[in-house]
Amino acid sequence: MRLAIMGAGSLGTIIGALITRNGGDPVLIDINKKHVAALNERGATITGEMDLTVPVKAITPDQMTGVYDVVIYAVKQYDNDRALEGLAPHIGPASVVCTIQNGLPEAAVAEVVGGERTIGCAVVWGATWIEPGVSMLTSPADTMGFDVGEMDGAMTRRLQSFAALLGLVCPTAMTHNLTGVRWAKLVANAAYSGVASALGCTMGEVQTDPKALLCAAHVANETIDVSGSLGVSLETLGGKDLRGLAFSNKGELTEALLLHHAIWGRQGALKPSMLQDLEKGKKCEIDAINGAVSAWGKKVGVPTPVNDKVVELVRGVEKGLRGPGFHHLKEIVLPSLRLLK
Numbered sequence: 001m002r003l004a005i006m007g008a009g010s011l012g013t014i015i016g017a018l019i020t021r022n023g024g025d026p027v028l029i030d031i032n033k034k035h036v037a038a039l040n041e042r043g044a045t046i047t048g049e050m051d052l053t054v055p056v057k058a059i060t061p062d063q064m065t066g067v068y069d070v071v072i073y074a075v076k077q078y079d080n081d082r083a084l085e086g087l088a089p090h091i092g093p094a095s096v097v098c099t100i101q102n103g104l105p106e107a108a109v110a111e112v113v114g115g116e117r118t119i120g121c122a123v124v125w126g127a128t129w130i131e132p133g134v135s136m137l138t139s140p141a142d143t144m145g146f147d148v149g150e151m152d153g154a155m156t157r158r159l160q161s162f163a164a165l166l167g168l169v170c171p172t173a174m175t176h177n178l179t180g181v182r183w184a185k186l187v188a189n190a191a192y193s194g195v196a197s198a199l200g201c202t203m204g205e206v207q208t209d210p211k212a213l214l215c216a217a218h219v220a221n222e223t224i225d226v227s228g229s230l231g232v233s234l235e236t237l238g239g240k241d242l243r244g245l246a247f248s249n250k251g252e253l254t255e256a257l258l259l260h261h262a263i264w265g266r267q268g269a270l271k272p273s274m275l276q277d278l279e280k281g282k283k284c285e286i287d288a289i290n291g292a293v294s295a296w297g298k299k300v301g302v303p304t305p306v307n308d309k310v311v312e313l314v315r316g317v318e319k320g321l322r323g324p325g326f327h328h329l330k331e332i333v334l335p336s337l338r339l340l341k
Contacts, residue, residue, distance in 0.1 A: 002066065003165075004029055006087060007074035008039070008058065010127035010273060011100065013135040015072060015169050017044035017054040022168040026072075028058040036060055038133030048128075048136035048269070067092040070165065072121075073099045073109060076277070077288040084112040091117060096158055098148065102189050102273075103288035104182050106151050119162060120178050121148040122185040124238065125170070126203075126270035138270040143238070144170035149178030180235040183227040184242050186292065187234070190223050190307060191216040192264060193272035194290040198313040200275065200324030204268025207261060211329050217256055218306040218334055220245045223293045229300040238263050278317050278324060286314040306332065 003019075005012045008028035016028040028044070030036055039058035046052045061083070068090050075083040091097060097113045099105045100121045110118040123146060125139035137144075146166045150159055153176040166172040175181050192203045195216045199206065206212045224246045227234060234242050240263045247253040274284040290307045297304035309332050316322040 001025075001070060002068045003027070003070045003072075004064075004068040004090075005072045005074065006061075006083065007076070007079075008035070009074065009076075010129040010135045010276070011123060012072070012074040013039070013044050013129070013133075014046050014050075014127050014137055015074075015100075016056050016058075017046055017052060018169040019165070020044075020056050021052070021054045024165065024168050026056070028056055029061055029064065030058065031061060032132070033060060035132040038131075042133050045134045046137055047130065047134060048138055049141050050137045061086045064090050066090065067095060069095055070162070071095065071097045073097050074101065076273075076283075077101055077103060077105055077108065077285050078283050080108055080112075084109065088112060096162065098162060100146075101288075102193070102285055103186060103292050105288070106178070106182075110151065115151060119148060119150055119159060120182065121146050121166065122181045124185075126267060126272075128271050128273075129276060138267070140266055141170075143266060146170060146172040147175050147178075147181045147235070148172055149175040149181060151178060153177060175235065177233060177235055180233045183223070183230075183232045184235045184237045186289065187220050187223045187227075187242055187245065188237060188264070189272075189289045190293050190310075191220040191260075192267075192270075193274050194219060194286065194307070194310040194314065196272050197274040197278060197284065197286070198310050198317070198324060198328050199326050201326070202268060203264060203270045203272070207264065207268065209326065209329075211332075211334075212326070213257060213260065214334055215306060215310075215329070215332050217245070217247070217253065217260060219290070219293075219310060220260075221247055221256070222297065222302070222304040222307050226293055226297045226300060226302045226304065229302050230296065274314065275324065278314070281320075284314065284318055286311055286318070290314070306334065309333070 003026040008030040043055040125144040277284040
């Protein structure tokens with residue numbers, strides 16, 4: 001089996017290292033030539049919640065040859081046009097492309113490689129790219145997990161094979177409700193990646209600032225409202241029912257804030273990949289995360305004012321019009337809790 005990990009950034013580096021260590025034979029593909037050189041010369045190094053260096057094989061996209069049977073696709077969504085165009089000649093009729101991207105990525109990938117070749121996977125852990133060849137695992141190792149599923153919810157033989165492959169990295173669950181998994185992860189990403197990127201901080205710093213945490217709570221609440229209007233049945237996250245994050249009065253809000261700590265309290269060191277991109281002066285995935293919530297909210301008639309503001313703030317940072325920081329909190333107007341009954 002020819003296995004490729006396309007987009008070997010913070011997550012891809014760790015996935016490639018662990019699959020290799022545990023008996024797989026992937027090639028890591030990335031556009032960063034210095035990163036590729038370091039991976040080949042010194043191996044893939046994992047720091048943080050894991051201390052490990054594994055020799056790996058790495059190439060740049062122009063060095064791809066032949067057909068890959070399985071592709072773990074981890075490219076940022078804003079690079080889809082370039083990356084998928086380059087990947088297309090290297091997949092065959094029986095190839096499988098599994099997108100582990102943030103947001104709701106399956107449709108965009110399937111449009112290029114075909115729905116029959118596309119499966120999806122939500123990553124339930126975080127990482128930070130440190131330098132060429134080095135990625136930091138920012139989630140406790142015992143909290144790592146994948147949820148993998150077919151777009152139509154079928155429990156296929158290839159899904160079982162892919163789950164076994166990802167099991168070389170961490171516990172992997174197969175789901176018949178990929179849409180529910182994706183929206184559950186979107187709740188987390190919108191609430192914490194979006195807010196933390198606007199504020200320029202880690203997830204833990206969002207949780208320890210009262211207004212920042214309220215912002216995250218409102219973002220999650222809006223995202224759950226939108227998913228409900230779409231008829232999505234949210235899957236659990238970390239074994240917790242995300243419907244408990246929804247609120248319409250002060251009492252429910254108090255319970256929701258406790259659940260925020262219960263679900264994400266151990267992820268405090270995680271710096272969102274969006275913020276990492278902004279710090280490098282690069283584009284980020286705000287349109288695929290909070291922007292997706294806003295766009296779907298408009299389609300179904302659900303107001304998303306806090307998500308909308310987060311999108312505005314992050315786009316301003318992305319364009320160099322402002323810097324990230326907690327001073328943005330004064331611009332985020334939250335629905336008055338006194339009006340919640």
